[in-house]
Amino acid sequence: MRARLLAAAAGIAALLGTTPLAAAPDNFDQAERGRYLVILGDCAACHMNPNGSNTGSQGFVGGRRIETPFGEIATPNITPDRETGIGTWSADDFYRAMHEGIRPNGARLYPAFPYTYFTRMPRGDTDAIFAYLNTLDPVRNPVDRNTLPFPFNIRASMLAWNALFFEPGEFRPDPNRSPEWNRGAYIVEGPGHCGACHTPKNLLGGDRASQRLGGGPLQGWYATNLTTEERTGIGSWSVEEIAEYLKNGRNARSAASGPMAEVVEYSTALMTDADLRAIAVYLKEPPAQAPAPAARTALVATDERMRQGEALYVDRCMACHTRSGEGVPRMFPRLAGSQVVQQEGNETVLRVVLQGVRAAYSPHAPTSPAMPAFGWRLDDEQTAAVTTYIRNAWGNAAPAVTAGEAARMRERLRDRP
Ligand code: HEC
Ligand code: HEC
Ligand code: HEC
Incomplete structure (x- = not known):
């Protein structure tokens, strides 16, 4: 009582x-x-x-x-x-x-x-x-x-x-913001511990405070940039799209895999709609001094890696992800304009291509198709070429992937799948 x-x-x-x-x-x-x-x-x-x-x-x-x-x-x-x-x-x-x-x-x-x-x-x-x-x-x-x-x-x-x-201290609501924003801030910075994965770490494993939610490598994946940056962050996602991703593990743009699939399954899919919206509202609010994103130029289409990668893409990937890279909403994620594909680190793309991937489980969405593994069909150089291609085709731009990086990911997946 x-x-x-x-x-x-x-x-x-x-x-x-x-x-x-x-x-x-x-x-x-x-x-x-x-x-x-x-x-x-x-x-x-x-x-x-x-x-x-x-x-x-x-x-x-x-x-x-x-x-x-x-x-x-x-x-x-x-x-x-x-x-x-x-x-x-x-x-x-x-x-x-x-x-x-x-x-x-x-x-x-x-x-x-x-x-x-x-x-x-x-x-x-x-x-x-x-x-x-x-x-x-x-x-x-x-x-x-x-x-x-x-x-x-x-x-x-x-x-x-x-x-x-470490700075201990309870959450203090910002009186100049709406209750919804404050609720989102509380969940993201408190119990939801989103930055534990999405904030890059220094050599001792501490959060790089100046790059809050900026994205970083994690357990052989790459936790994406969650800032409002347009190319690699979620600046172009609407509040509804963010909430849908957190609830269903996917939206028309992307699908949650790896550690984020677990976050969806055990946490965000079970949150109230009001809380998911609050998280999205908070994430859409750019921090006061966001660092200017580094300008990026795509590799030219005549680059040898791009030519090899394009041929492989047409042969192996196009049937699902489509020639234009737009995919099929909520079935085959779009690669053109994709945040996941254009992250600074290439861990997730390499892992997904080598190992394949299964969608997150959410009680609210039917299970979507899985992506098959290509690790046994593509060698390191081909893996590097096709991932370099998807990172630089259709207006995408991200650092090229090397055969050495593909080999290292292959080795890591052998030790810790
Ligand atoms: C990302 C993984 C992770 C999450 C999420 C997590 N924990 Fe833990 N927790 C750990 C690990 C790892 C330890 C052990 C740390 C150590 O031994 O120093 C631990 C230790 C603890 C301890 C100390 C127990 C003891 O005997 O020392 C408590 C209490 C605890 N967690 C409660 C919680 C609660 C409650 C939640 C959810 C609100 C939670 N944890 C979420 C990983 C996690
Ligand atoms: C255990 C680590 C972990 C935690 C905790 C975590 N995330 Fe993630 N998150 C990831 C990884 C890894 C990805 C990339 C998933 C992929 O590529 O499929 C991701 C992807 C995302 C995406 C998709 C971004 C995009 O561009 O596709 C959103 C949105 C997101 N997380 C929001 C959150 C929020 C909000 C929280 C806190 C409630 C959170 N995450 C907590 C690891 C985590
Ligand atoms: C049989 C259909 C199919 C083929 C062929 C296929 N994929 Fe996929 N791909 C998928 C599905 C389905 C997903 C989403 C899985 C999920 O829900 O997490 C996916 C996810 C991805 C992702 C992650 C996107 C994100 O937003 O998380 C990348 C990158 C990717 N595929 C690249 C490729 C490349 C490169 C090839 C060719 C070497 C390829 N795919 C071939 C079906 C396919």
Whole structure:
């Protein structure tokens, strides 16, 4: 009852635009609010059972290995099991972990756990998540927590890292912006931790703050530029197109694959339409001083790589993506004008061509066709040529791909598919 009253009070405050909770389904009780926040935070994508099951407690038993530039790190069990989970934690302990990245015993957590974003959550939100996690059945599942190689296995080193790259602090709404914008800002910068993948990292794995959401390589993919830049960012996408992509895993321009397909499946496809719109509204707002995009010139059509690539494209790709590169909306993504194809880094295009790709699963959209793998039909030089071609045909412009880069991606996919 008390929880309901508090939730109702939060609802009224939200209507007045005084808290970032606006638009959350706040007429439910605390644990139900926590259940939704867990969706916003995509917790299951990392903490679920590595065998792929994620219903109920299975979404939180841990054991999945997260790839970082420093090695792999296994996620812990966050069900309320007293021995192997967080069953003995208090709400204070939980807030401290989410807000500061510190465990009850004082040990530092690694930022593979995105506490650098979760710190933006107000106490009421972490309490709600904690209440929800405590409604789950406790599951015994001990996880080896110390898999990082030396020297990264020294948790105390996070003290220095935090001093350099971490600014704890709850989200502060901007009173000059609409409640919708603030809600979007809260989700993107807080629980949604979009920058954890979309902001490029420095050599120590810290966010390059000056290139917020500018895109960067990630686990053998390239997380796209999410700024309003026209060629590689989402400046030409409408609010509706962004929301549709997040809800269905695709829109008329693009399809989510790899790590973004997981974000869609476990998080954005399950968000409310109002929240998806709020995210889109926030992303469409250019930051105050956006760096000017570097001018790009396409390779000329007579370039040998372009000629070889075009012949391969006509032979292998055109049947689906069409001669003009426009594709078939929501079936075969367009490559002409595509953001994914023109990113600074070529990881995603190389991976997709070598390995093929399957669409994101969303309960709102029928499954779309998959793309077959070409790794066994194209050698490194041909792979480089056809990807160079799609990056520079039809008005596209992006750095050429080399055979060496194709070979490296092939090797990486052999080790870690
Ligand atoms: C991108 C992957 C990722 C996401 C998303 C994620 N976590 Fe984690 N989480 C981790 C990893 C990895 C660790 C272990 C870090 C370490 O050992 O230093 C961790 C640790 C934790 C811990 C500390 C547990 C302990 O025993 O030390 C808690 C609590 C936690 N996560 C809760 C959450 C909640 C709640 C969410 C969603 C709001 C969430 N996590 C989302 C990867 C993730
Ligand atoms: C686990 C890493 C990860 C997280 C977290 C993540 N993304 Fe992504 N995102 C990616 C990758 C990788 C791609 C490229 C996917 C592809 O090429 O199919 C992508 C693509 C996108 C695209 C499509 C852009 C384009 O030009 O095609 C949008 C929009 C997007 N993400 C929005 C978001 C938002 C909003 C969030 C936070 C709620 C988010 N992402 C969180 C990894 C991530
Ligand atoms: C049988 C049909 C088919 C053929 C042939 C094909 N593709 Fe695809 N391609 C697809 C589908 C379907 C997707 C989207 C998969 C998804 O939903 O993630 C896709 C996705 C892509 C993407 C990612 C686009 C994005 O927005 O995420 C690229 C790049 C791409 N294909 C390039 C190529 C190239 C280059 C060739 C030829 C070597 C080729 N494709 C041949 C069907 C095909």
